[in-house]
Amino acid sequence: MAILQLNDIRKTFHPGTVNEKRALDGITLDVDAGEFITIIGSNGAGKSTLFNAICGSFAVDAGSITLDGRDITDMPDYKRSYDIGRLFQDPMKGTAPHMTIEENMALAYCRKASKSFFAVNKKDSAYFRELLAQLDLGLEDRMKTKIGLLSGGQRQAVSLLMSTISDPKLLLLDEHTAALDPATAKKVLGITVDIVEKTKTATMMITHDIRAALELGTRTIMMDEGKIILDIKGEERAGMTVDDLLNLYSRESKKQLANDRMLFSTQKE
Amino acid sequence: MTLLILGAVQLGLIYALMAMGNYISFRILNIPDLTVDGAFALGMAVSVMTAATGHPILALGCAALAGAAAGLVTGLLQTRVGINPILAGVLTMTALYSVNLFIMDGKANQSLFGHDTVFSLVEGLGLSKNISRTVVVAVIAVLVAAALAVFFKTRPGMAIRATGDNEEMVRSSSINADASKCIGFALANACVALAGGLVCQYNQSADTGYGSGMLVVGLASVIIGEAVLGHGGVTRGLYAVLTGAVLYQLIIALALKVELLPAYGLKFVSAAIVAIALAMPKIKSSVKNILKKHGKAGV
Numbered sequence: 161m162a163i164l165q166l167n168d169i170r171k172t173f174h175p176g177t178v179n180e181k182r183a184l185d186g187i188t189l190d191v192d193a194g195e196f197i198t199i200i201g202s203n204g205a206g207k208s209t210l211f212n213a214i215c216g217s218f219a220v221d222a223g224s225i226t227l228d229g230r231d232i233t234d235m236p237d238y239k240r241s242y243d244i245g246r247l248f249q250d251p252m253k254g255t256a257p258h259m260t261i262e263e264n265m266a267l268a269y270c271r272k273a274s275k276s277f278f279a280v281n282k283k284d285s286a287y288f289r290e291l292l293a294q295l296d297l298g299l300e301d302r303m304k305t306k307i308g309l310l311s312g313g314q315r316q317a318v319s320l321l322m323s324t325i326s327d328p329k330l331l332l333l334d335e336h337t338a339a340l341d342p343a344t345a346k347k348v349l350g351i352t353v354d355i356v357e358k359t360k361t362a363t364m365m366i367t368h369d370i371r372a373a374l375e376l377g378t379r380t381i382m383m384d385e386g387k388i389i390l391d392i393k394g395e396e397r398a399g400m401t402v403d404d405l406l407n408l409y410s411r412e413s414k415k416q417l418a419n420d421r422m423l424f425s426t427q428k429e
Numbered sequence: 430m431t432l433l434i435l436g437a438v439q440l441g442l443i444y445a446l447m448a449m450g451n452y453i454s455f456r457i458l459n460i461p462d463l464t465v466d467g468a469f470a471l472g473m474a475v476s477v478m479t480a481a482t483g484h485p486i487l488a489l490g491c492a493a494l495a496g497a498a499a500g501l502v503t504g505l506l507q508t509r510v511g512i513n514p515i516l517a518g519v520l521t522m523t524a525l526y527s528v529n530l531f532i533m534d535g536k537a538n539q540s541l542f543g544h545d546t547v548f549s550l551v552e553g554l555g556l557s558k559n560i561s562r563t564v565v566v567a568v569i570a571v572l573v574a575a576a577l578a579v580f581f582k583t584r585p586g587m588a589i590r591a592t593g594d595n596e597e598m599v600r601s602s603s604i605n606a607d608a609s610k611c612i613g614f615a616l617a618n619a620c621v622a623l624a625g626g627l628v629c630q631y632n633q634s635a636d637t638g639y640g641s642g643m644l645v646v647g648l649a650s651v652i653i654g655e656a657v658l659g660h661g662g663v664t665r666g667l668y669a670v671l672t673g674a675v676l677y678q679l680i681i682a683l684a685l686k687v688e689l690l691p692a693y694g695l696k697f698v699s700a701a702i703v704a705i706a707l708a709m710p711k712i713k714s715s716v717k718n719i720l721k722k723h724g725k726a727g728v
Contacts, residue, residue: 215601242603254601256594259587267591268602270584279587322602 162226163329163362164191169213169223171386183209184220185386191330196356196363196377200370200405205383207366211332216240228329245323245361247316247336254319257308261299261318262288264307268322291321295351313344317351324355331356333365349376370402380405384413430686435559437682441675442566443627444650446573448674449667450496450620451647456666457581458593458613463518463644464503467525468496468618470640472625474532477539477635485546489626496622497615499525504611529637539635546630566627573620574671578664580616589613590663621647645699650674652706 171184183206191197199207213220216237224233232240247254255264265288266279276283285303292300295317299310307315316336324331333352337345353376356363367373373380379393382405389412392400447469454462472492479488499521506517533539551561580586592599592609599606621643629635654673658665681698684690690698 217600236605237600238603238605241601246601248597248601253595253597256591256598258594259590263587264591267587267604270603278582279584280582326603 161193162190163193163195163228164189164214165224165226166190166214167224167226169210169225170221171209171213171218172221182386184213187213187223187386187388189381189388189391191362191364193362194360195379197365197379197381198373198377199364199366199381199383200368200373201383204385206386207383208334209386210383211246211334211364211366214240214330214332215244215246242326243329244332245326245328245330246332247319247323247334249335249338251312251315251319251339254322255307255315258306260304261292261307261310262303264318265291265322265325268325270326291325292318294354295321311344313340313348316340316344316348320348320351320355324359324361327359328361331361331363333363335366335368338368370405374400374402374405382409382412384409389413432559433682433686434679435563437678438675439562439566439631440628441678442563442570442671443624443631444646444678445570445624445671445674446627447621447624447643448647448650448654448670449574449577450617450624451644452651452666452670453577453613453617453620455648455651456593457590457663458610458617460507460514460593460610461518461644461648462500462503462614462617463515464499464521464525464614464618465518465621465644465647466640466642467522467529468499468621468640469625469628469643470529470635470637471495471499471525471532472622473629473635473639474529474539474637475622476626476629477541478532478534480541480546480630481539481544483545485544485550485630488630489547489623492626492629493619493623496625497619499622500614500616500618501611503618504607504614507614508607508610526637533635533637537637541630541633541635544633546633547627548630562631566631569623569627570671573623574667577616577620578667581663585609585612589616642696642699645696645703646677647674649699649702649706650677652703653677653680656706 166187166189169184169187173179173181173183185206187206187210199210201207212218214225216232216235220233224231226232227240227243256267259267262280262285266284269284269288289300289303292303297314297317299314299318307318310318320336336352337348340348349372352365363377365377374397379391380397381388381392382390390408447465450468451462451465454460472495475495476488476492479491503517503521506512506520507514512520530537547565548562551565552558554561556564581590588599588604589609589612591604592606592613596606599609625640628639650673651670652673653676654669654671655666657672657676658669660666661669681695684698685692
């Protein structure tokens with residue numbers, strides 16, 4: 161059954177001006193429960209815009225968005241976020257720096273937390289401690305530390321826990337490892353896969369690493385100029401190599417992939 | 430001299446309430462709120478008119494409610510209509526000037542002489558004037574600080590703190606950032622107006638012009654408190670503000686006593702304290718750079 165249904169979503173920024181930009185041009189997509197979709201495409205293809213549309217950062221011009229059978233097209237962003245966990249590229253975006261690890265997690269835990277008077281309480285904290293211990297970063301002993309004092313990778317790992325702690329129906333990862341050093345990125349990606357596999361949350365992940373896009377997850381879609389130009393899963397995807405994908409991109413978008421970042425990241429580290 | 434110090438402590442404890450309001454908007458929500466000047470005078474106006482009918486305790490409650498309403502207006506102007514936060518505060522403050530005059534029957538001054546105040550009520554219990562005054566303001570200031578400290582540990586309170594700390598995160602979590610801001614501003618200005626209401630009963634008079642410059646006085650208190658007790662969690666911050674407000678009034682009282690400056694120099698000094706304190710990080714790094722350069726040149 162589809163958890164998320166996008167039906168012909170359209171969005172044009174600055175319509176009627178010289179800066180007119182058709183950011184989403186008729187996106188139709190069904191995301192099934194338990195699916196882990198990787199999304200690739202050059203800069204400006206509309207990947208992040210798609211996430212913004214799903215999260216309600218702006219109202220779409222046309223089309224409808226359905227999450228778990230409920231039409232959320234006109235729902236304000238903060239209400240949608242009950243069911244959608246989201247992670248950004250910038251590790252600073254996902255956490256409140258002047259609040260402690262514990263307080264940040266308590267904030268994220270609002271939906272399932274105990275009905276206690278204080279937001280931080282013993283029972284929830286014990287659970288947070290358990291979750292943090294699974295990260296294997298030693299953070300479980302630093303729960304009273306302000307999050308601003310952690311490294312980018314640590315912050316991103318905590319953000320990841322926070323965005324999945326309330327069992328969202330959908331998890332959106334917007335290049336969440338791109339700002340981290342390679343070793344940390346690998347670690348955070350590993351944690352991501354663990355969490356997604358364990359919680360079976362339907363997940364969409366934007367990445368510039370084509371290799372990772374093919375290796376991780378169950379389905380890969382490619383976007384260009386606001387459209388989905390490729391959507392592969394199952395056997396077709398299993399047999400796909402990075403070169404195949406690049407060739408497909410050139411054929412579908414009728415242009416060479418001229419994005420240094422994308423090309424670089426296809427090379428072995 | 431003892432009286433001078435006692436008077437300064439009493440005023441400091443009252444102004445601490447206002448400074449806590451400033452702390453909520455300036456430090457917790459991270460938005461300077463210019464409603465304060467108007468909200469302070471609003472608290473005075475509401476307090477004087479209500480107390481004059483013979484209900485001094487009710488007067489304080491009404492003052493706080495009126496302040497909350499003023500803060501809510503500023504919050505709505507920012508979040509619903511999208512007006513720049515500074516301008517939203519200025520607009521509310523300006524409008525309040527007329528509102529305050531309206532409340533005070535069109536008169537710029539109102540006296541409370543001959544009417545009961547919360548202070549005279551406590552005095553009626555058999556305490557001396559100075560003791561009753563100190564007890565009343567100390568109890569109210571500590572209670573409000575404690576209540577705020579508790580509130581900012583509850584879920585709505587944490588939501589407000591998070592909104593000021595990282596609005597983007599709050600928007601992508603399930604917290605209504607706009608509502609958090611509105612509640613924060615309402616709470617902040619309720620504190621400010623409560624302080625205004627108390628000052629009015631303390632002085633037994635209200636003046637529509639009394640509020641001007643209060644924002645700066647409050648910020649100076651916040652900054653002095655943080656300089657003494659340091660930055661920390663919200664609870665520590667609130668008590669730092671309380672200490673800062675008392676210290677500020679003591680400094681001012683002493684400066685006036687030794688005639689270091691004329692009474693009209695007060696606002697200048699307050700503004701200078703705030704400007705210097707806010708400039709401190711920049712000054713420190715410049716001095717460091719200069720020292721570094723000279724150090725290298727020396728080698």
